[in-house]
Structures are given as C-alpha cells and as structure tokens.
Amino acid sequence: MPTTETTRSTSRSVGAVLWDWLTTVDHKKIGILYGATALVFFVLGGVEAMLIRWQLSRPEAAFIDPDLYNQLFTMHGVTMVFLVGMPIAVAFFNYLIPLQIGARDVAFPRLNAFSYWVFLFGGIFMYTSVFAGIAPDGGWFGYANLSLREYSPGPNMDFYALGLQILGIGSIAGGVNFITTIINLRAPGMKFMRMPLFTWMAFVTSFIIITALPVLAVALFMLTFDRFWDTHFFNVMAGGDPVLWQHLFWLFGHPEVYILILPAFGIASEVIPTFSRKPLFGYAIMVFSGVLIGFISWGVWGHHMFTTGMGPIADAFFTISTMIIAIPTGVKVFNWLATMWGGAIRFTTAMLFAVAMVALFTIGGISGMMHAASPADLQQHDTYFVVAHFHYVLIGGLLMGVFAGFYYWYPKVSGRFMSEKLGKWHFWTFFIGFNAVFFPMHWVGLFGMPRRIYTYAEELNLGALNLFMSAMSLFMVVGTMFFIWNLVRSWRKGEPAVANPWGGSTLEWSTTSPPPDFNFAELPVVRSRNPLWDNPEDYDERVHTEPAGGVHMPNPSFWPLITAFGSAITLILFMTHIWWMPLVGLAITAVATINWAFEPAG
C-alpha cells in the first residue's frame, strides 16, 4: 500500500520495529541510522586514539607492542575519515536535504538504503580485522611499496584495499542520490539561489564525492591487483612506480578533505544566522566560495608531496594553488563574523560549538598555509606539526560543526531538546581538552617528533609535553561521555520542542517536530531565501496531519540490505584466495539486485 502510518506507535512488537528499520527507505530513518552507526565508530576510533596517547605518554614506553600500535594508528585514521567523518556528514545530508528543499524523500530511496547498508557492512568488514588482530598497519594513506605483498605479507592491507573499495561504492551511490534530489525535487519556488546554505554545501560535497572517490577506487584496484595477481603498478623492483600511488591517493585525498569540511561549513552557516537573528551575510559569496573551493580542491594535491622530490616547478605550482584556496575559505570566516556582527546573539550550546568551529578551523587553516609554503613544509613534513594541523581542521572544524548540528537539529529529529546544562559541560570539557592536547602538538612537531612513531628517545626531551597531552586527552573523553549521555537521555526525557524551537528561517522548521513520514502534508511554496522569516504567514497555519487521500510514499524494501550483505560476503570470501569462493557472494548480490529491479517501488 502506498500510504504510511503517521504516528509512532508504542505497542508494536520488537520484531515489527526491527523489520521496519531493516527495510526502511525513509530518508529520516536512514539519516538516524547513519548518525548512530557513525557514533559507534567514533567511540571505537576514540578508544584507538586513547591507546595511542597511552603508549606515547612516556619516552621509550612499551605499554602496547609495536605491531598493535601500527594497527591502531592506521585504523584510527581510517575510522575517523571513512567511518565517522563522511558518514556523519551523510547523516545530516540524509535527514536535512529533503526537509530543507521541501521534498518528501530523496530521489532514489532504495539506493539510499543500499548506501547505508554498504557503509555498515563495510565498516563491520574492516573491524573484523581489528578484533582478529590483523588490522591494516600501513598508515591510513597506505603508501606503496610498503603496502605491497612483498613488504606486507599478511591479510592486513587486504582489508584496507577491499574495505575502502566497498565503502567508496556506498559513498558514490549516496553522492549521485543527493545531486539528483537537489536538482529535481526542490519545492515550487525553491530556486538554486534560494536554497539554504547547508543544502548548497551538501550539493558541492556530493559533486566532489562522485568525482574524487572513483580516483581512490582506481588506486585501490591497482593495489588489489598488485597484491593478489602480481601486477606491477607500484612495484619498483619490476619497473613500477611507488610515487604513482602517492599522486593517486592525494588526488583523491585532498578533495576528500573538503568532503569532510564543507558539511561543517554548511552547518555553521545555518546555526550562526539563527542564533544571531540575522540573515547570513553575503549569501551569494558564501555559495560561490563553496563552489570555488570544490573546484580548486582538485589542484592542490601536490602539497602533500613537497618532500617526494617533484622539483621546484611543481612545488611552486602547488604552493600557489594551495594559497589561492585560502581566499574563498577566508571569505567564509569573515562572513560568519559579519553575520554575528550587530546580531542579537544567543549563546546556546549549538551556537557555542558553531563559533568554536569558526575559531578553531581558522587556526587549522593558518597552519595549513604554513605547510603550503614549500620551503617551510620541509621542516614540518610528517612531523607532529602536521598531526596538530589536521586535527584542528577535522576536530576543530568538522567535529565542532557536527556537534553544533546535533544540538541544533536534535529537537527536529526527536521532538525534544538536548539538555543545555549537559551541553555546556560537554562543550567546555571537550573544548579545553581538545586545545590542550593539540595545541602543544605544534611545538612537539617543530621540536622534531615524527608522526607514526611507536616511541621516541628520551634525549628528544619531549616526555613532559607528551605526558601533558596524554593526560589532557581524558578531558575529551569526559566531554564525549557528556555528549552521548545527553543524546540518550534527552530522547525520552528532554524538554518537548515545538515545530520551530530556535526561530530558524529554513523549511525544515515549518513542519512538526519530529516530522511525519511524508515531511509535508502539502508541498511548501517558497518565495524568498529565508521563507520562515520573510513570509511566516505562508507556513504558520499549516497542519501536518495526513490528508484524506493519503500521501504516495515509496514502499519499504528488504533488497538493498541483501545486496549490500552480498557485497560484503564477496569481499570476505575473496580473502580466502580461492578463485571461485567470491562467486557465492556475487550470487547473493545478483539475486538481490534482480529482485530489487523487479519489485514495485510504490
């Protein structure tokens, strides 16, 4: 039946609830699944980070053995980038894009479910290696030729090559889905230049995803072929070139950085105007600078390779392109400041995180400029200075933005507020802990501590600073605990929220909290950039109960789950090195895909 239920019934059996979530194609539920799964991986990645800090707390320590240590730092990087950073951004994309553009779902609801299940099974696949003690151990960028079979004979790097491959498939499918949704499903009157900035940044990010991830896919295929079938793409002994891997990886890897940070820019661009009671300053420039960042992100990868020996001409080119990308990024920072300037600012937890994001990202951006200058980079390359830099960008930028997003949209998702009191505790412990851990890391790096090092000599005199950083990292753990407790507790016990609790200006605040399955009983008509501020009378009187004739919604489907499951099984069987084994997994995928194709979509 094309109609769907509108109320959250409490009397359904556990089995029915489970079946509902396993077969859901609702973008809101998939968004929640993405967010919850990413948070689980966030905790796992955090535990890895704490073990790393424990090992580094003393010089010449041996709390854990070097083999495990190498697996921990590799998996920490892989987890935080591929299993936390991207999925948590996609969680927001999923939940918010249809609501912000006034649509009832994404363009391809079942493909959306497939993306999620691929992400889940890909993540489980990677983590089986961790619990079996054979996790990838070649660093998150897996430089060839160390990652080839000759130097990494175990199954460790196979998990890396195959796991990232399958995670990439899910991301690319998601990118296609969001682009199609944004182009085709906008509500009447929602012109491109009226779209909320978050949706704009999601749009740009999706384009980077569908163009950058295939580059990684190609590199991973080459690595897989080298490892399984003795091809010689990166094998220098047979005439291959290990530097080719570096170019391919960073050609993907630098756009990836913008895949991670643009969603946080989008979130800040929603939170700051709402809590300043002012429209976003310089909307057009904010949009175009985002687009420009998307384009230039393709021309800067070489700044990861200044020490590789590309020569002065290439170094000069990448220095210039990297410095140019700072201009559109800097404009954004100034426009957020100008948005706050003279506004009626309310420092809610969401606003605190958004403002912290602007400040901390700026610090990370400035140290980024220091790397961009190739002669300066020679003293910083692969030291802890770089580690400090990208944690300022990814925690200070991405994660602070994501926290702001959680506090800001939680009332919309659950119908209840997160506790402001716990939120302030979360903010201050995390903020202080983060800066105390990562600011001294700049010095440690400049004093000569290389990254990815199991332990360091006492003569380097880095023991005291390292001990301090390790101790302060406990603050971040406490902050995260406040956050998770706040999320769980507020789901049932938070203060109830109305449809537009913060006085936001975008369409998601015009429907009920939480929104009905069909989002809007009647599709909204948009007449301006900030519809709820400029034309509140259009939305005030709306009721979002199901209209008499029902709303035509897509049917739930079990096949995306099975298709994704088959793909993961294929990979696991591939690891047996028996050529026909993967065919079993492929058969599952094929059956599921055919059933998917012939199933009525609703």
Add this chain to the structure above:
Amino acid sequence: MKVHVYEKAFLSIGGGMLLVFLGALAFATLGAGIHLPDRAGSIDPQAVRTTPPFDDPGVREIAPGKYEVVMVAQAWSFDPAEVRIPAGSEVTFRITSPDVIHGIHVEHTTINVMVVPGQISEMRYTFREPREHLIICHEYCGIGHHYMYGKVIVE
C-alpha cells in the same frame, strides 16, 4: 551578484597577502638559497649496493668546505648512521633506498626529503653551528620505523 564592500576589502587584503607570501617564498628559494628536493637521478633499487657511489656509502670532501654524504636508507637503518663534518661546511646529501620508501629528516635543519626506491634524492644544507643533529626516518616504513635514526655531528 551583489558583493558587499567588506567582502571586496577582504578579498583585496587576502589577495595582497597572497602576493606578499609568494614574494617571501621567491626570496627564500632564490635569495636565501633554500634547496627544494628534486629527483637527482634514477638507480636500479636491486643493485644499490653495487652501483657507485652507493657501493661505498660515507662522507667525502669534494672541495674545500664542501662535503658529499652518500647514504643508503634501508629497513631499518641509515648507512652511514653517523656523519661527522666540520662546522661551516656545505653538505650535499645523496640518498636512496633498496627496499621501501623511507624519509630522512635532520632535526633543526631544512633537510627533510623522501627516499624513494629507484630514485636518488638530493638535498643541500650548510651546517654553521657545532652541535649534534638527530637523523630521523620520517616516512612510516614498517614495524621497525622507530629504530631508524642516526646522527650528524658538526664539529
């Protein structure tokens, strides 16, 4: 499209700073003589130990006050692990790897270059003060990565 006057101001300041940075960069590279790493030649990684000059790694005086250090970075050591040179000498490092990618970072100097098998990496630096510098492998190269270090002793 309306571009606000503040935005114009910021864009000009940003662009202007970029030009200043680039000027400083040009000065550092051309005027102050900072040597950017470059590919100085190719070598068969399987024959490193039989190809001159890598068949005999070590320190050589090539002209008064000018030294050449021929070095092999391998899993997981530098050969030679200790380099002694007099203060004030200009030293050219020529280095390669017979196995995986390594890095050489000489602490408190601008020497930081990746050592790629099949490629000879070259760096030049003038050591002015007498002191000890630690040589560290900066490119993760496997389980013994943290053992891989050496020393430059400036006398």
